Amino acid sequence: MKRDLLLILLGLMIVVFNVKAQNWSDQEIEAKIDEIIPKLTLREKVDLCHAQSKFSTAGVERLGIPELWMADGPHGVRAEISWDSWNYAGWTNDSITAFPALTCLAATFNEKLAYQFGKALGEEARYRKKDVILGPGVNIYRTPLNGRNFEYMGEDPHLASKLCVPYIHGVQENGVAACIKHYVLNNQELWRDHINVEVSDRALYEIYLPAFKAAVQEGGAWSLMGAYNQFRGQYCCHNEILLNDILKDDWGFDGAVITDWGGAHDTKESALYGLDIEMGTGTNGLTFSESNAYQNYFLAAPFYEMLKNGDIPESVVDDKARRILRLMFRTNMAKTRPLGSINTKAHQGVARRVAQEGIVLLKNEGGFFPIDPEKKITIAVIGENATRQMTKGGGSSELKPQFEISPLEGIKERFKNATIIHSMGYASGDPAYGRVLPPPYDLDSLKQAALKVAAKADIVLFFGGLNKNHHQDCEGGDRLQYGLDFGQEELIQEIARVNNNLGVVLVSGNAVATPWLDNTKALIQGWYLGSMAGHAMADIISGDVNPSGKLPFTFPVKLEDNGAHYYGEISYPGDSINQEYLEDILVGYRWHDTRDIAPQFAFGYGLSYTNFIISHITTNGDSFEKEDKLQVSFRVNNEGDTDGAEVVQLYIGKENSSVPRAQKELKGYQKVVVKAGKSTIGSIEINIKDLSYYDENIDDWNLEKGAYTLYIGNSSNHISIKKQFNVR
Numbered sequence: 001m002k003r004d005l006l007l008i009l010l011g012l013m014i015v016v017f018n019v020k021a022q023n024w025s026d027q028e029i030e031a032k033i034d035e036i037i038p039k040l041t042l043r044e045k046v047d048l049c050h051a052q053s054k055f056s057t058a059g060v061e062r063l064g065i066p067e068l069w070m071a072d073g074p075h076g077v078r079a080e081i082s083w084d085s086w087n088y089a090g091w092t093n094d095s096i097t098a099f100p101a102l103t104c105l106a107a108t109f110n111e112k113l114a115y116q117f118g119k120a121l122g123e124e125a126r127y128r129k130k131d132v133i134l135g136p137g138v139n140i141y142r143t144p145l146n147g148r149n150f151e152y153m154g155e156d157p158h159l160a161s162k163l164c165v166p167y168i169h170g171v172q173e174n175g176v177a178a179c180i181k182h183y184v185l186n187n188q189e190l191w192r193d194h195i196n197v198e199v200s201d202r203a204l205y206e207i208y209l210p211a212f213k214a215a216v217q218e219g220g221a222w223s224l225m226g227a228y229n230q231f232r233g234q235y236c237c238h239n240e241i242l243l244n245d246i247l248k249d250d251w252g253f254d255g256a257v258i259t260d261w262g263g264a265h266d267t268k269e270s271a272l273y274g275l276d277i278e279m280g281t282g283t284n285g286l287t288f289s290e291s292n293a294y295q296n297y298f299l300a301a302p303f304y305e306m307l308k309n310g311d312i313p314e315s316v317v318d319d320k321a322r323r324i325l326r327l328m329f330r331t332n333m334a335k336t337r338p339l340g341s342i343n344t345k346a347h348q349g350v351a352r353r354v355a356q357e358g359i360v361l362l363k364n365e366g367g368f369f370p371i372d373p374e375k376k377i378t379i380a381v382i383g384e385n386a387t388r389q390m391t392k393g394g395g396s397s398e399l400k401p402q403f404e405i406s407p408l409e410g411i412k413e414r415f416k417n418a419t420i421i422h423s424m425g426y427a428s429g430d431p432a433y434g435r436v437l438p439p440p441y442d443l444d445s446l447k448q449a450a451l452k453v454a455a456k457a458d459i460v461l462f463f464g465g466l467n468k469n470h471h472q473d474c475e476g477g478d479r480l481q482y483g484l485d486f487g488q489e490e491l492i493q494e495i496a497r498v499n500n501n502l503g504v505v506l507v508s509g510n511a512v513a514t515p516w517l518d519n520t521k522a523l524i525q526g527w528y529l530g531s532m533a534g535h536a537m538a539d540i541i542s543g544d545v546n547p548s549g550k551l552p553f554t555f556p557v558k559l560e561d562n563g564a565h566y567y568g569e570i571s572y573p574g575d576s577i578n579q580e581y582l583e584d585i586l587v588g589y590r591w592h593d594t595r596d597i598a599p600q601f602a603f604g605y606g607l608s609y610t611n612f613i614i615s616h617i618t619t620n621g622d623s624f625e626k627e628d629k630l631q632v633s634f635r636v637n638n639e640g641d642t643d644g645a646e647v648v649q650l651y652i653g654k655e656n657s658s659v660p661r662a663q664k665e666l667k668g669y670q671k672v673v674v675k676a677g678k679s680t681i682g683s684i685e686i687n688i689k690d691l692s693y694y695d696e697n698i699d700d701w702n703l704e705k706g707a708y709t710l711y712i713g714n715s716s717n718h719i720s721i722k723k724q725f726n727v728r
């Protein structure tokens with residue numbers, strides 16, 4: 001009897017703990033929307049389509065439809081902003097985990113980590129009661145001057161596509177919508193609010209659209225943000241080709257299109273050309289704001305008037321209401337959503353792992369890194385970026401983390417046996433940036449102090465780079481130069497003269513000129529790493545973690561070596577009205593490879609503390625048809641005495657093509673973990689039809705027949721083997 005009772009209890013427990021409440025099915029959602037729309041007044045439908053505050057839209061209280069709340073994005077949940085101004089609201093319960101910037105995530109080449117990033121971010125968004133997180137950003141890295149590259153996933157459409165999909169899945173599992181942005185061609189900040197981009201269909205489809213398409217079709221993104229700029233003479237936030245034809249018709253996007261803040265410019269165009277929700281800062285363009293101006297938005301009172309007069313058919317607002325309600329049934333009207341959590345050890349763990357795997361070791365002469373933490377040595381840590389909080393600044397992606405471990409703190413904690421001396425060396429205290437050095441300090445006194453410290457140290461670590469101030473990796477402006485500012489270039493050279501045992505850590509989201517490289521023993525690309533920055537840096541510097549990050553974009557030697565800059569001003573930055581992407585499909589490494597211009601550091605490049613050999617490359621055949629898959633398998637040997645991970649990259653090229661082609665393009669990759677002295681077998685599979693080019697004559701993808709070449713290597717300019725195959 002007792003036993004039966006126990007069994008029943010056990011059964012009940014299994015039922016209780018296993019029943020995961022099911023959410024609305026697609027059919028249920030559509031049926032519910034069918035019921036709701038006729039109940040809405042015209043005014044209520046219109047009011048769903050525009051902001052009621054800086055980051056929310058109104059619900060319909062009498063029908064129990066809640067407000068929709070959004071937040072930036074994309075590296076953590078931004079602090080609360082006031083209802084009707086850009087001032088922070090000053091809450092005390094809105095500090096969060098700052099995850100590394102998306103360039104760092106891209107450098108991990110690790111889709112599992114991208115999923116964990118998205119999941120943890122989604123959990124924090126839920127806890128903060130957000131329905132839409134404004135990210136990820138997948139604009140393609142076209143020039144190292146773009147102020148917002150740090151928020152994006154690099155220069156390669158395949159890599160950005162692969163990583164944004166699991167990020168979106170992770171976020172949306174929480175009942176929080178990802179908002180993929182900025183669709184599309186917002187590849188510079190200068191004149192972003194109006195510049196008209198002219199680009200060929202081929203470059204559009206092959207380079208700039210794929211990550212958005214993957215986000216929609218594979219990621220199932222529930223919302224998308226239009227870009228500020230224009231494409232072919234029409235603003236991207238209400239663009240017939242981009243939003244109606246491509247996004248909604250061709251790709252079947254069923255979610256809501258949200259403007260970038262202030263990105264709408266016309267009521268009729270917004271109504272007819274694909275916009276669903278207008279957000280903004282004012283009614284008169286990007287920055288002017290009348291208090292509580294939301295009723296004057298293009299998709300507010302003027303939209304209502306045009307609908308009422310019959311200038312715009314009611315079916316237009318019905319479609320927008322349907323999309324917005326669909327977004328709500330997936331988020332704030334879901335049957336059930338997880339509660340979310342914030343600042344957990346698990347989230348901090350994700351932030352640290354992404355940072356560890358994203359840090360890229362670019363140079364390591366004589367085994368400079370790792371530095372043994374047991375040694376009783378003196379380490380001079382020089383540079384403003386050793387202590388500067390990098391979650392601050394940058395624009396809308398700025399974060400208010402519960403804590404941020406600086407590189408100096410991380411190093412001090414890990415290197416307890418060493419004597420650590422810090423000296424600022426330089427400061428971004430330029431009055432032009434609103435920062436002034438207090439007298440008696442100036443750049444020269446800081447330099448002299450640093451040189452003294454450097455001269456008596458065993459090892460010097462210089463932490464410099466950019467800093468998320470205006471013109472230094474920040475929204476609203478591009479960088480003004482490719483080299484480092486604030487006297488850093490000279491400072492590095494002078495430090496090297498007093499102590500050549502020097503390693504440099506670049507904290508930036510962009511490539512920079514490295515004319516001082518020969519005078520340094522080692523170089524690390526350190527990104528903006530979020531809450532756990534200093535710990536992750538120390539993990540790599542100490543060798544607790546073996547670096548495995550790879551560059552998601554090329555470092556050209558000089559700016560003119562970059563394809564966007566080769567064609568002069570009309571290509572970048574444009575003539576202030578128009579801009580032509582004259583490098584066309586040859587973005588990033590595609591340009592360097594095809595034009596034979598050696599980069600300083602190539603796309604896909606990154607060193608390890610061990611040495612890998614890729615060998616035994618075999619394919620599942622040498623002749624394929626369109627529907628076939630090409631499988632490549634290989635062996636990776638770890639020749640050293642440290643465990644590590646290597647990113648094996650598969651590029652494909654087509655010689656003798658009927659159209660211009662890049663020498664090769666990334667089509668697949670695999671990150672393989674290999675124990676010291678051991679080997680691992682890996683494999684990459686690609687669809688033959690993904691080798692098609694976009695044929696402007698037929699407005700469709702076209703798979704050329706004939707000979708192709710596959711390249712396997714561990715960076716775009718380090719290829720272990722080339723092999724020919726045929727497409728018939």
Ligand code: BGC
Nearest residue numbers: 072073134181260261396475
């Ligand atoms: C940015 C967006 C951001 C929005 C809201 C805009 O200025 O371009 O990326 O999501 O502001 O803060």
